[in-house]
Amino acid sequence: MKPSDQVTVENEIHVNPDGPPPAKRRRVERKPRTTEYLDLKAASQQNEKDEQLLEQLTRALRKKKKIIVIAGAGISVSAGIPDFRSSKGLFATLPKEHGLKGSGKHLFDASVYKHDSTTSSFHTMVRDLSHLTKTAEPTPFHHLIASLAKEARLLRLYTQNVDGLDTSMPPLATTVPLNTKGPWPKTVQLHGGLGKMVCSKCNEIRDFDGSLFEGPEAPLCKGCEETDNVRTSHAGKRSHGIGRLRPRMVLYNEYNPDEESIANVVRADMRARPDAVIVVGTSMKIPGVRNMVKDMCRVTRARKDGVTAWINLDPEPTGADLRDCWDLVVKGKCDDVASLVHLPRYDAIDEEAVDVDEKKFEDNVRGVRLQVEIRQTDPEAGTSVKAESRDHSPLEAKPQLIENAQGMPTPSASPRVRAALPVGKLQPKQSKLAFPSLSASAATTKETKKDAKKPAPRKPRKSKKAEPKPKPPKATINNTFKATKGSTAASSKIPTKRKIEADPEADLSPRTVMREEFSLRPRSKTSGSPVGPQKAIEVVPPSTPPQQNTRLSLPGTISPTSKPRGFASLID
Numbered sequence: 001m002k003p004s005d006q007v008t009v010e011n012e013i014h015v016n017p018d019g020p021p022p023a024k025r026r027r028v029e030r031k032p033r034t035t036e037y038l039d040l041k042a043a044s045q046q047n048e049k050d051e052q053l054l055e056q057l058t059r060a061l062r063k064k065k066k067i068i069v070i071a072g073a074g075i076s077v078s079a080g081i082p083d084f085r086s087s088k089g090l091f092a093t094l095p096k097e098h099g100l101k102g103s104g105k106h107l108f109d110a111s112v113y114k115h116d117s118t119t120s121s122f123h124t125m126v127r128d129l130s131h132l133t134k135t136a137e138p139t140p141f142h143h144l145i146a147s148l149a150k151e152a153r154l155l156r157l158y159t160q161n162v163d164g165l166d167t168s169m170p171p172l173a174t175t176v177p178l179n180t181k182g183p184w185p186k187t188v189q190l191h192g193g194l195g196k197m198v199c200s201k202c203n204e205i206r207d208f209d210g211s212l213f214e215g216p217e218a219p220l221c222k223g224c225e226e227t228d229n230v231r232t233s234h235a236g237k238r239s240h241g242i243g244r245l246r247p248r249m250v251l252y253n254e255y256n257p258d259e260e261s262i263a264n265v266v267r268a269d270m271r272a273r274p275d276a277v278i279v280v281g282t283s284m285k286i287p288g289v290r291n292m293v294k295d296m297c298r299v300t301r302a303r304k305d306g307v308t309a310w311i312n313l314d315p316e317p318t319g320a321d322l323r324d325c326w327d328l329v330v331k332g333k334c335d336d337v338a339s340l341v342h343l344p345r346y347d348a349i350d351e352e353a354v355d356v357d358e359k360k361f362e363d364n365v366r367g368v369r370l371q372v373e374i375r376q377t378d379p380e381a382g383t384s385v386k387a388e389s390r391d392h393s394p395l396e397a398k399p400q401l402i403e404n405a406q407g408m409p410t411p412s413a414s415p416r417v418r419a420a421l422p423v424g425k426l427q428p429k430q431s432k433l434a435f436p437s438l439s440a441s442a443a444t445t446k447e448t449k450k451d452a453k454k455p456a457p458r459k460p461r462k463s464k465k466a467e468p469k470p471k472p473p474k475a476t477i478n479n480t481f482k483a484t485k486g487s488t489a490a491s492s493k494i495p496t497k498r499k500i501e502a503d504p505e506a507d508l509s510p511r512t513v514m515r516e517e518f519s520l521r522p523r524s525k526t527s528g529s530p531v532g533p534q535k536a537i538e539v540v541p542p543s544t545p546p547q548q549n550t551r552l553s554l555p556g557t558i559s560p561t562s563k564p565r566g567f568a569s570l571i572d
Helices: 009-013 048-063 073-079 090-098 104-108 110-114 116-135 140-150 222-234 259-271 287-301 334-341 358-366 385-389 438-453 485-491 496-502 510-517
Strands: 036-039 067-071 154-159 187-189 192-199 205-207 245-249 276-280 307-312 328-331
Touching: 036 048, 048 276, 048 307, 048 328, 048 334, 067 140, 067 287, 073 140, 073 334, 090 104, 090 116, 104 110, 104 116, 110 116, 116 192, 140 154, 140 334, 154 259, 259 287, 276 287, 287 307
Parallel strands: 036 328, 067 154, 067 276, 154 187, 276 307, 307 328
Antiparallel strands: 192 205, 192 245
16 A cells, blocks of 8 residues: 555544634524614604514514513603693793792702792692692503503503502502512502602601692691690600601602612512513603613613613603613604504403394304203113112111221221231140150150251340349249240150159059159158148249259159169169
């Protein structure tokens, strides 16, 4: 083989080692976000692109599932309530009405309570606004937001309005004060509202009453008056003062009592990652609202399908912090957007009454009538399982199967069935007496074989605690002659001499006579000599039975256990 034909392993693996690395997994790059502009006023001059943008806006309000709406005073203008910063707003008209030198913004500052004149003007303005809100009706855009809440597609409504038109609708109801922990209502009032008034001392919240706010003095709190009357008149203590009532709305340069709760709601909604943010009817001059909108739009635009929209007659706010914040900037009225989306109203009747012709319904829809025939069969002759399972006998006549019961119906627990104990042979209470024969020797050999087969018992573990010493049994005749397993086993080890004496009907052979002659025991009545009275012998059982050497003797032989003194030669 030529050296040019040889291919190394390195050349086989790395075809082009000097080239670029192999292509990795394809990464889909998102298209850069751009801001599109849509003008609703020039509806006749809309082109194809404007129609696409309008379709994008309506589709977002119809299909998105987590929509956040941040609304200002502009959504209530069509209801007859003026806004703040427009040419016909409150900041422009209030100085002429109340003779103020500066802007009407001063009537919404916390310093209005420093002077009687400004306090009187503030009370007049609040009383007039309260009257307007009670006579106004929600706008079409209010109904659009309520429909989103009814369909469970509205994540939150952050409103800067104090008129209460949105919170008067049941789907957009709120709680005052706002709770610090969830769950939170659908509507969050950023600046309070004219629907409630609060005491500056005891913080008691009540429904707003415009008739109390007349003149330069704020009305007194009735709750504080009652408490102070009880303290001074009945208890004889000094007065702690009486609080003054004021509308529960946040003024400029004033602390917001719901600040902590609002911050918690905003953090929770940002974690939920909304898919649409609609900012409508506000100029975003308030720094807190501006920062909230910036963060909400940043989180929403981070989603692939997120949409952010600005809807207002004025252009969007400018600034480095709000750059690349909007997908759609819609110039037009919010009520026109609501009419284009055309969602059903929350209070519309879902089911309308429809007159149905029963005869036509039976002929066209049902078509064929189902005829069901029920036959009554005899339970004894029935063949079906259901028929056999039916029992028409009274409850008292049913037998109770106690032996075969394995369980009970729930919810009670099933009874425990005890397993049958093994049946063994009953041992006799009294052991049999062993007589001198071959059976005695056979019994001893069997016992030795059984003992040899049994495995050695395990030694018990030594416990740390000292075991109590067993008490010696009482020396009684009943315990001595009691029939137990030990006594029956020991009966085979008794010498043959004593076994023969225990049988009174044994044959009197010459050898037996000789045994009796030389026995140390007193003679029985059969020997012919009278036996005198004897003392009772107390038998004391030993603590440990002595080991006896058992001798296997042939039948018919005598082997006494001991030899009396002086008679050894005669016995041999």
